[in-house]
Each structure stands twice: as structure tokens, then as C-alpha cells.
Amino acid sequence: MSKMNLTRRGVIQTGAVAGAAGxxxxxxxxxxxxxxxxxxxxxxxxxxxxxxxxxGPYADEGADELRAYELAVEHLNGGGDGGLMNTFSSKALxxxxxxxxxxEYVTGDTQTxxxxxxxxxxxxxxxxxxxxxxxxxxxxxxxxxxxxxQEAGVIFMAGLTHSNDTTGKDKKANGFRHFFNxxxxxxxxxxxxxxxxxxxxxxxxxxADYNWGYTTEEAVRTSTEAMGWETVAAVKTxxxxxxxxxxxxxxxxxxxxxxxxNHYGGNMVNSLTNAVQFGLRDKQVNGKNFxxxxxxxxxxxxxxxxxxxxxIFGSTNWxxxxxxxxxxxxxxxxxxxxxxxxxxxxxxxxVQALLYADAVERAxxxxxxxxxxxxxxxxxxxxxxxxxxxxxxxxxxxKDVLVVKGKENPTSEFDLLEIVEVTPxxxxxxxxxxxGGELGxxxxxx
Amino acid sequence: MFGLEAKDFRLxxxxxxxxxxxxxxxNPFPVxxxxxxxxxxxxxxxQRFVIFGIFAIGxxxxxxLTGYLxxxxxxxxxxxxxxxxxxxxxxxxxxIPGILVSVVVAGIFSLAVGWISLRRSGIYFSIxxxxxxxxxxxxxxxxxxxxxxxxxGLQPKVTDPRILDAALTGNAPKANLFGLxxxxxxxxxxxGWVFTFNVGYYVAAVVMIFAFYMSIRIFRSPFGMMLxxxxxxxxxxxxxxxxxxxxxxxxxxxxxxxxxxxGGLMVAMDTQVGAExxxxxxxxxxxxxxxxxxxxxxIGPVLGAGAIKYMENILSKINKDILYEWFxxxxxxxxxxxxxxVYPFIGKGWHLTLGLIFMAVVIFLPGGLVEGxxxxxxxxxxxxxxxxxxxxxxxxxx
Numbered sequence: 125m126s127k128m129n130l131t132r133r134g135v136i137q138t139g140a141v142a143g144a145a146g147x148x149x150x151x152x153x154x155x156x157x158x159x160x161x162x163x164x165x166x167x168x169x170x171x172x173x174x175x176x177x178x179x180g181p182y183a184d185e186g187a188d189e190l191r192a193y194e195l196a197v198e199h200l201n202g203g204g205d206g207g208l209m210n211t212f213s214s215k216a217l218x219x220x221x222x223x224x225x226x227x228e229y230v231t232g233d234t235q236t237x238x239x240x241x242x243x244x245x246x247x248x249x250x251x252x253x254x255x256x257x258x259x260x261x262x263x264x265x266x267x268x269x270x271x272x273x274q275e276a277g278v279i280f281m282a283g284l285t286h287s288n289d290t291t292g293k294d295k296k297a298n299g300f301r302h303f304f305n306x307x308x309x310x311x312x313x314x315x316x317x318x319x320x321x322x323x324x325x326x327x328x329x330x331x332a333d334y335n336w337g338y339t340t341e342e343a344v345r346t347s348t349e350a351m352g353w354e355t356v357a358a359v360k361t362x363x364x365x366x367x368x369x370x371x372x373x374x375x376x377x378x379x380x381x382x383x384x385x386n387h388y389g390g391n392m393v394n395s396l397t398n399a400v401q402f403g404l405r406d407k408q409v410n411g412k413n414f415x416x417x418x419x420x421x422x423x424x425x426x427x428x429x430x431x432x433x434x435x436i437f438g439s440t441n442w443x444x445x446x447x448x449x450x451x452x453x454x455x456x457x458x459x460x461x462x463x464x465x466x467x468x469x470x471x472x473x474x475v476q477a478l479l480y481a482d483a484v485e486r487a488x489x490x491x492x493x494x495x496x497x498x499x500x501x502x503x504x505x506x507x508x509x510x511x512x513x514x515x516x517x518x519x520x521x522x523k524d525v526l527v528v529k530g531k532e533n534p535t536s537e538f539d540l541l542e543i544v545e546v547t548p549x550x551x552x553x554x555x556x557x558x559x560g561g562e563l564g565x566x567x568x569x570x
Numbered sequence: 571m572f573g574l575e576a577k578d579f580r581l582x583x584x585x586x587x588x589x590x591x592x593x594x595x596x597n598p599f600p601v602x603x604x605x606x607x608x609x610x611x612x613x614x615x616x617q618r619f620v621i622f623g624i625f626a627i628g629x630x631x632x633x634x635l636t637g638y639l640x641x642x643x644x645x646x647x648x649x650x651x652x653x654x655x656x657x658x659x660x661x662x663x664x665x666i667p668g669i670l671v672s673v674v675v676a677g678i679f680s681l682a683v684g685w686i687s688l689r690r691s692g693i694y695f696s697i698x699x700x701x702x703x704x705x706x707x708x709x710x711x712x713x714x715x716x717x718x719x720x721x722x723g724l725q726p727k728v729t730d731p732r733i734l735d736a737a738l739t740g741n742a743p744k745a746n747l748f749g750l751x752x753x754x755x756x757x758x759x760x761x762g763w764v765f766t767f768n769v770g771y772y773v774a775a776v777v778m779i780f781a782f783y784m785s786i787r788i789f790r791s792p793f794g795m796m797l798x799x800x801x802x803x804x805x806x807x808x809x810x811x812x813x814x815x816x817x818x819x820x821x822x823x824x825x826x827x828x829x830x831x832x833g834g835l836m837v838a839m840d841t842q843v844g845a846e847x848x849x850x851x852x853x854x855x856x857x858x859x860x861x862x863x864x865x866x867x868x869i870g871p872v873l874g875a876g877a878i879k880y881m882e883n884i885l886s887k888i889n890k891d892i893l894y895e896w897f898x899x900x901x902x903x904x905x906x907x908x909x910x911x912v913y914p915f916i917g918k919g920w921h922l923t924l925g926l927i928f929m930a931v932v933i934f935l936p937g938g939l940v941e942g943x944x945x946x947x948x949x950x951x952x953x954x955x956x957x958x959x960x961x962x963x964x965x966x967x968x
Contacts, residue, residue, distance in 0.1 A: 178918035231889045233918055238723050238844035246614035246840070247883055250766070264721040268842050271725045275744065275753065275841070289722060333712040334721035360712065363721075564728055 161491045162277035162569030163253045170225040170490065172197075172477070173254030175245050175269060176283065178233040181389055182261035184424050185469040189259050189283055190231060191462055192470035196477035199457070200227045207457040208478055211450040211506035216485035223484060234260055238268035245269050249276050255490050256281060258476050261469060263287030263336045270299035277569015279492045281476040284469040286388075286420055287336040288343070291520035292559025297566040298492055300499055300519045302479065303472045306336070307554055309419045309439040310343030312525035312547035314351055316437060321382060321415055323352035328380035330371055330395060332387050333360040340386045340419050356380040361387075361395070368395040372402050381409040384417045392418055393428035400432040421528055423467050426540040433530030433540065440526045442471040442508055443541055450508040465538050475507045479514075493566040511549070517556035518563065525552050578786050581868060585782050589775040592616055593758075593765045600762030604896065607888060610880055613755055613768035617839045618879045620771070620778040621832050626859040626871030627778075627785045628828020632821050633857070634866035635794060637801035641696045641853050642683070642703030646826040648710065648848030650676040650833025652717070655724045655843045662734035663726065663743050665752065665773070665838035669831065676830020677823055684822035688815060691804070703853050710845035723844030745838050747773055752839055770839045777835060778872075781828060786868060788824070797821050858924075862931055864938025873939045878924065885920040 165171070174193045177186035199207045202219035209217050221227050230252040232244030241260065248254040257273050258281035260266045266285035273280035274296040282290055282301040286309070291301050317325075327348060331337040337360070345355050356378050361371055372395070375383055383404060387395050399405075399416055407414040418425075421438030444455045444465035454474065458466040466474070479499065487494035500516035509523040528541040574582060588595065597611030610616070629643050653675035654668035661667050687698040710718040718724065726743040735743075745752045752770035788794050796817045799807050807814050837843055846852070855878065863874025893912060897905045915923045935941045 179921075183918075230887065231917075233886050237846040237849075238842060239847055242840060242842055243614060243618065243883060244887070247612060247887065250614050251609070251612040262721075264723065264844065267722045268725070268844060271842060272840070287722075294722065294725075335715070336721070338715075362708070363711070562728055 160568060161493075163249065163255045165225055165253075165255055165490055168225055169228045170222055171248075171252055171254045172227060172229045172480075173232065173245065173248035173252065173257040174229055174259050175232045175234050175241060175248065175257055176259040176473075177236045177261050177265075178231075180234075180236040182236050185261040185284055185389075185422075185467065186234070186259075188424075188467045188470040189261065189473040192458070192466060192474040193229065193259070193477055195458060195461055196474045196481075197227050197229055198461075200478070200481050204461070205453075205457050208450055208454050208474065208507055211453050212478065212482070213505040214482050214486065216482050217478070218485075222481045223488070223490070227481070230254060234262075234265050234269075236262050236265060238264055241265040241269050242272050245272055246276070249273075249278055254278065256480055258480070259283040259473060260285060263290055264334070266290050266299075266301075267294045270294070270296050274298045274564070274567055277492060277567045279480065279495050281480050283473050283476065286340070288339040288559050289335060289561075291518045292339075293561035295518050295520075295561045295563050297496060297519075297564045300476070300479075300496075300514065302476050302514075302521045304439075304441050304523070304525055304552070305520070306340040306343040306419070308525050308552040309340065310345075310347035311552045311554075312439050312527050312545075313344065313417070313419060313437065314347035315547075315551075316527045316545055317348060317353075317382075317417065318351045320437070322412070325353045325382045325412070325415075326356045326378075326380045326410065327353050327382045327384050328356050328375050328378055329358035329384045329386060330368070330375075331358055331360050332391050333362055336388065337386045341384075344384055344386065344417075344419050353382075361391075363391065365391065366394050368398040369402070371395070372398050372404070375399075375404065376402075376407065376409070379409065381412050382415045382417060384419065386419060388420055388422075389425060390428070392425050396429045396432050396436070421541060422469070423465075423538065423540060424469075426530060427537065434532050436530045437544065438528055440468055440528050440541070442468045443526055443528060443543060444471075445539070445541075445543065446508060446526075448506075448508060448510065450506045454508055471508060478507070479504070491568055493568050496566045510546075513549075515556065518559075518561075520556075522549050522553055524549055572783065574783075574786060575790070578790065578868075582779070582783055582786060585869065585872070586779050589620060589779060590772075592619070592771070592775070593767055597763060597765055601764050602762055607892065608884060610884060612766060613753075613771055614840070615879065615883050616768065616771045617774050617835075618883070619876045620774045621835045621839065622856075622859065622875035622879055623872040624778050624781045624835065625829055625832035625856055626863065626875040627781055628825040628832070629856045630825075630860050630865065630867075630871040631785060631788055631797075631828065632825035633860055634871075635789070635797035635801060636818050636821050638688075638691065638818060638822070639696045639857065640687075640699040640822070640825070641850065641857070642687075642699030642701075642706075643825070643829050643856050644848045644850070644852035645683070645703035645706040646676040646680050646829035647833040647836070647852070648706060648843070648845070649679045650830030651837050651843040651847060652710070652724070652833075653830070654834035654837040655726070655841070658726050658732075658743075658745065658837065658841065659724070659730040660732065662732055663745055664734070665745050665747055665834075668745075668838060669777075669834040672830045672834025672837070673827050674830075676833065677827040680823050680826020680829075681819070684819050684826070688818050688822060700850060700853070703848060704850055707845055707848040707850070710848060718845060719843075721845065723842055725842050743841070745770075745841050774835050774839060777831070781831065782868070782872070789868060793817070793820070858928060860938075862928060862938055864940030867938070867940045870938050870940040877927075877939065881920050881924050881927075885916050885923060886918065888916040890917070 176189045198204045230248050234241035245257050256279045260283040263285040266282045270280045280299040288305050329341050331341040385395050404414050416436050418438040421440045426433045455465050483495045483498035487498040499514050502514045505511045512523040525547045527545045529544045531542045534540050593611050597609045599605035599609050650672035654672040657668040657671050683702045750769050755766050755768040758765040800814045859874035860871045864870025893909045897908050
């Protein structure tokens with residue numbers, strides 16, 4: 125069938141072109157590894173990768189994270205008022221970049237999809253030479269990107285991710301998380317719930333049908349059952365659900381007197397609104413007032429749910445109304461630059477960026493293994509959460525957890541949550557081995 | 571050569587040359603120049619080009635030849651990915667078993683889906699495939715969490731059994747081809763330019779060239795002719811006593827296998843799989859790729875895949891700071907004005923740009939980018955009226 129005509133002239137011409145191409149000699153051929161680790165910064169600057177959701181359900185959080193990162197870069201490079209660098213207990217950072225190198229950054233859009241997040245992280249590592257990746261607003265994305273960074277040999281500083289898995293069964297030596305997790309939420313909430321609602325309650329769980337929902341439900345269940353509550357039912361709701369009426373209706377027939385909404389973001393806004401519209405909170409069941417609990421709260425969610433959040437308990441990583449020096453400094457410099465207080469997502473991302481920079485300074489190298497060593501079992505203070513420990517066994521931060529309540533009389537559109545109690549670290553600390561998983565060895569890449 | 575006519579062979583040769591030289595072609599700007607932003611020659615994106623190229627080639631066998639518009643092809647991609655991932659977890663980190671099994675599993679799955687969906691045609695067929703894909707997505711996202719890892723997805727772990735491999739010591743398992751790691755690259759530095767040659771990319775590129783060759787053979791075969799007959803008038807085909815269903819089902823399964831192959835390769839290049847790979851938007855994306863490139867043409871879908879992936883990965887990463895650098899030469903007020911105008915179209919607004927380009931292509935170049943290429947070529951060529959054969963390569967589909 126071949127109808128290919130190879131003429132002598134054609135062959136010679138092709139050969140000549142190929143030869144010419146071959147003669148253009150390369151200056152040098154390099155394989156990775158000349159510097160000992162992936163993307164060792166050359167020259168006078170270092171590139172960090174900020175991988176946040178700019179589109180999709182968590183775009184609001186992502187935008188706030190990006191603001192926080194820009195602020196952190198400004199402070200690291202010596203601009204602005206220095207923010208948390210002034211209150212941070214470690215004084216290694218000089219405001220002259222990191223190790224004297226000016227901090228530059230690239231941004232990407234995770235779209236809250238693991239594939240997109242990994243693609244954008246890989247392009248930051250492979251194309252832009254980022255030596256650290258940080259950000260994200262979902263546990264699925266955090267786990268996916270963390271694994272990628274482990275493979276590529278760069279440090280991953282997780283953004284907002286609350287699932288136990290991130291530093292539990294999916295933990296990686298190159299990944300670090302400052303944010304708290306489901307277990308801590310459960311442990312912090314349970315005593316408050318017992319104090320306010322008694323120990324003989326019947327709980328009904330509505331759980332978002334994905335990993336974060338499962339771990340949160342389990343954490344809240346275990347800790348509330350331990351103090352005497354009974355779990356009547358736990359119903360999974362699809363993540364894409366926007367109308368929860370059909371899930372709320374059976375709650376009243378079940379004989380339960382507490383509804384736990386293991387929902388986040390838009391899910392929580394919708395389910396809570398539905399529950400309140402059904403008049404759940406005005407009901408009396410088993411001779412007690414019907415109550416609603418939201419394990420993970422954020423200011424952005426409270427804003428979405430409006431007046432419905434009044435009096436509802438939940439937990440949060442940080443809140444701008446905290447009155448310690450660190451929190452005040454951060455709210456001050458964020459507010460000056462952007463005109464409104466930061467969210468908890470912004471706070472954790474800002475702190476992560478600073479912690480990374482500080483670890484590099486103290487290690488004296490960008491090598492992920494050296495940085496990891498500097499972060500492991502690092503104790504610090506002045507970052508808005510009180511004394512904090514970066515535990516070496518699972519790369520999880522241990523710090524106080526805030527139990528908050530929707531404010532009855534908000535004074536502004538940002539003043540929606542009030543802090544009920546600051547649960548001390550000791551009460552939310554757990555053994556590193558309970559979630560399984562293997563940290564593995566640190567990977568410097570190359 | 572290889573049973574191809576000279577014209578097709580030249581096309582194959584061109585595709586082979588382009589893919590082999592891609593690290594050069596895609597990195598036209600020196601690293602330190604401002605234009606380096608537009609370089610696409612880094613491993614991840616090059617791999618995506620060829621993998622989505624394979625996906626689109628396969629999709630085009632169904633859509634371009636039979637005219638059956640499947641809205642659920644991402645399901646096969648996802649199933650292939652999960653299959654390959656499980657091979658990596660259970661058997662070996664060598665990519666060969668994973669890729670082979672992904673093709674087989676996607677083939678079986680598409681046989682089941684096709685068997686049911688092909689009872690209807692037109693819009694009903696599209697909806698059926700869409701329903702299947704969304705079903706697969708939901709299952710993978712929640713109900714099948716033990717198998718699929720749910721939202722978090724699956725990754726190879728150090729502790730996985732992997733019965734064919736020696737035990738790993740400490741570090742993360744890496745996909746390889748007989749010891750050659752997919753992630754390893756060599757940089758060639760020439761003056762200001764850096765060209766990256768990545769093992770994974772070349773593995774995927776060789777597979778794509780083979781997939782492209784297979785698709786040419788299918789397009790030119792009597793089987794391909796039957797598929798075109800289905801597209802042009804299925805009723806007439808039925809009246810001549812032919813049953814079209816075995817042909818459409820075969821085309822459906824073949825294109826499902828292509829999708830599975832793409833899914834397997836995706837896992838081989840980047841060892842992670844998540845359920846959102848099967849979401850309906852992913853199925854829609856491959857339809858866009860085919861239409862943007864040129865439905866029913868051989869090379870069109872590959873071009874469409876490249877165009878969309880380029881925009882997704884390059885345009886979306888331009889942020890406001892970069893814009894300020896670019897327009898720094900303008901006076902302050904004007905600079906802000908220009909940036910306000912441009913900003914909605916880049917960064918997170920890349921979908922908007924894609925939408926505009928897609929509309930422009932559909933309105934002005936119904937034959938896709940291929941038609942654009944032909945029009946440009948025609949401007950420089952003398953008219954040869956007899957050369958215009960309806961061979962599928964030069965004729966736009968609809």
C-alpha cells in the first residue's frame with residue numbers, strides 16, 4: 125500500500141537540515157540535581173507558589189487567602205508595617221526577604237478540583253521554579269497537592285483544610301498544616317455543648333457526603349457520645365445539594381433534639397437556612413429546646429447565613445476579634461491594606477507563609493529537608509493562636525481552638541461571631557498514631 | 571508506508587515530528603524575557619497536550635465519524651484512571667500494566683454504557699451518556715469511597731502491596747517504565763533558552779503517535795466508511811438491510827478505549843486520580859476540543875485539545891501584578907485603564923476568553939482551526955480544483 129516517494133534529493137535535503145540542527149551545540153546539558161534539591165533559588169530572588177481557588181465554590185476564601193499572601197510577601201520583603209513579624213516569637217526574619225533573597229510569587233487557580241490544583245502546582249514547580257507551594261481551601265485538594273509536593277521535592281504549607289486526613293492517614297513528610305482539624309473541633313465543642321444543652325441529648329447528623337464530612341461527623345459523634353449524647357441518625361447529603369428541605373423534614377419525626385450540620389461553605393448556608401425556615405429552633409422536643417450545631421464555622425459562612433446563625437455554636441481556627449497582640453497586629457495591617465478584617469483562611473495562609481520563611485532562615489537553606497527539620501517540633505507564639513507547637517510526628521499544629529457562637533446583636537457586617545471559649549491545647553491534643561498513615565522520609569527532589 | 575496513502579503518511583510524519591520537537595517548539599522565548607510567561611514547554615503541560623490529544627482523537631472517532639454526540643466520555647477517562655491507579659497500588663509502579671488494564675477496563679465499561687445508550691440516537695443518546703457519566707461521578711465521589719478514595723482521590727502509598735515490586739525504602743513511590751522514572755527530565759540550555767526533555771512526555775507522545783496512526787487507519791478503512799454512512803443517513807442504511815448498531819457500538823467502545831488510554835496515561839504521568847475527572851464539565855471539554863479543532867478531521871481534535879489546555883494553564887496564571895509589569899511603560903492613568911480592560915480576560919477569567927474564541931470559531935470557521943489553516947494555506951496556493959476530495963481530512967463535518 126505504500127505510496128511514499130523517497131527521492132535522493134529529498135533525503136539529502138532532510139539530512140542537511142538535521143545536521144545543521146545538530147551542529148548548533150548546546151552550552152551545556154543539565155540534569156536536575158546540581159544543587160541538591162528541586163528548584164534551588166538562583167540569583168537574588170526566590171519564588172513561592174500560591175495555589176488558591178479563584179473560581180468555584182470556595183472562590184471567596186481563595187480571594188482572601190491571596191490577599192493574605194500578598195500581604196505576607198510585602199512584609200517579608202520589608203514593606204508595610206511588618207504585621208505579625210513584630211509579634212512572632214522567633215526573630216529570625218529581618219524584613220529583607222528570605223535569606224536575603226527577595227520574595228517573588230506566582231499564583232494559580234485550584235478550582236477546588238484535585239486535578240486542576242495539581243496541574244497548577246506542577247506548572248509552578250516545573251515552569252516557574254517555585255520552591256514552596258501553599259494555599260487551598262479544601263481537604264481533597266490539600267491531600268492531592270501535598271502528595272505532589274512530596275513527589276516533586278518541595279515543601280507544601282497547607283491552607284484551609286480541616287479534614288483529619290491531611291495530617292492523618294494522608295500525611296507526608298514535605299507537607300505541613302497550621303489549620304486545626306475535625307478531631308479538634310469535636311473535642312473542643314463537646315464540653316461546651318454539654319454545659320449549654322445538657323448531657324442527655326439526642327443528636328441528628330446531616331453530613332456532606334465526602335471525606336471531610338465523614339471525619340467531622342465521626343469526630344463530633346465520638347466526643348458527644350462520650351459525654352452521654354445519643355446519635356439518633358446520621359444522614360449523608362450530596363455535596364451539590366442546594367435545597368435541604370427534604371433532609372430537614374424527617375429530623376422532627378426522629379425524636380432528636382439537636383441537629384448537627386456537618387456542612388461547609390454554601391452547603392452550610394443552605395442547610396442552616398432551611399432548618400431555621402422549618403422552625404426547628406422554635407420547637408420543643410423531649411421537653412427541651414431544639415438546638416442546631418455547626419462544627420466548622422467561618423465568618424464568610426456566617427455572613428452568607430445572615431441572621432440564622434444567631435446563637436448557634438461552632439468552632440473556628442481564628443477570629444479577628446481576638447485581643448492578643450498577634451491578632452491585633454494582623455487585623456491592623458490587613459485592615460489598613462484592604463479595608464476589612466481578615467477571615468480565618470487569610471490568617472492561616474499568612475501565618476503559614478511566615479512560618480515557612482522563618483524556618484528557612486533558621487535552617488539557613490531552602491532545602492526541603494532542612495526546612496522540614498526546622499519546622500518539626502517548633503514551638504512559637506505571637507501568631508494569634510497563643511503558644512503553638514508544630515508537632516514532628518504528623519506535621520500538625522497544636523494550639524488553642526476557639527468555640528464561637530453566632531452573635532445575637534451584630535454591630536457590623538463583620539461582627540457576626542462571638543468567642544464563647546478558648547479551648548486550651550491540652551484538651552484537643554491527640555496521639556499522632558490514631559489516624560494511621562505514614563509520614564515517610566522527606567524528599568528534597570533532584 | 572504502514573498501509574497509509576502518501577498524504578496521510580505525510581500527516582502522520584508531521585504529527586510525529588511536531589510531538590518529538592515539542593520541547594523546542596513550545597519554548598520559543600528565552601527564560602529571562604518577559605514573554606517567558608507564554609512558554610508552554612514544561613513537562614506537565616506537554617504531557618497534558620498529548621494525553622488530551624489522545625482523548626480527543628478517540629472522541630472524534632465516535633463524534634466525527636458517526637455523529638453520535640456522547641456527553642459522558644469523561645466517565646471512561648476516569649474509569650481508566652482508577653484502573654491504572656489500582657494496578658499501581660497492587661501490582662507495580664511500572665506504567666505498562668496500568669495503561670493496558672485502563673484500556674481494557676474502559677473498553678468493558680463503555681461496552682456496557684454503549685449497549686444501553688445506543689438504543690437511542692440524537693439528543694436522547696447524549697442525555698443517556700451524560701446520565702451515566704454523572705452517575706459514575708457521584709458513585710466515585712461518595713458511595714464507592716473505599717475503592718475510589720472519594721473526594722480525596724487515590725494516590726500510591728509507600729505501604730501499598732505492589733506484589734511485583736521490591737519493597738520501597740521510605741520515599742514516595744514513583745511511576746516508571748522499567749526503572750526509567752516518568753518524572754525525570756533533562757534540561758538543555760542554549761544561550762537564554764532552556765528546553766526540557768521529560769521521559770514521561772516522550773512515553774505519552776509515542777503512545778499518541780500510535781493512537782493517531784490507529785485513528786487514520788480507522789478513518790480510511792471500510793469500517794470507517796460504514797461509520798460515515800451512519801452519520802450521513804442511518805435510515806437509508808437500515809433500509810438497505812444493514813444493522814448499524816454493531817458499527818456504532820464498536821465505534822463507541824473504541825473511543826471509550828481511547829479515553830481509558832488517556833486516563834491511564836494521566837495516572838502514569840501524575841500519580842493521582844480524583845472523581846472530578848469524571849464530572850460533566852470534563853465531558854463537555856472534550857466536545858469543545860473537537861469542535862474547536864475541527865470535527866471529523868484527523869488532526870483537528872489534537873489542535874483543539876492543545877488550544878484549550880494552553881489557555882487553561884497559561885492564560886489562567888497571568889495575574890494582576892504581571893499585567894502591571896507589562897503595561898509599566900504607559901502613563902499611570904492609562905495603565906490602570908488598560909489593565910481594567912484586559913484583566914477580566916486573563917487569570918480566573920480565562921473561561922471568558924475561551925468562550926469568545928469558541929464563539930468566533932463556530933461562527934467564522936465552522937470547520938474549526940483546521941479550516942482556518944486551510945484558508946490560510948489556500949491564500950498562498952494556486953487553486954487546484956480537482957484536488958478537493960471528500961476524504962474526511964479536509965472536509966468539515968457539519
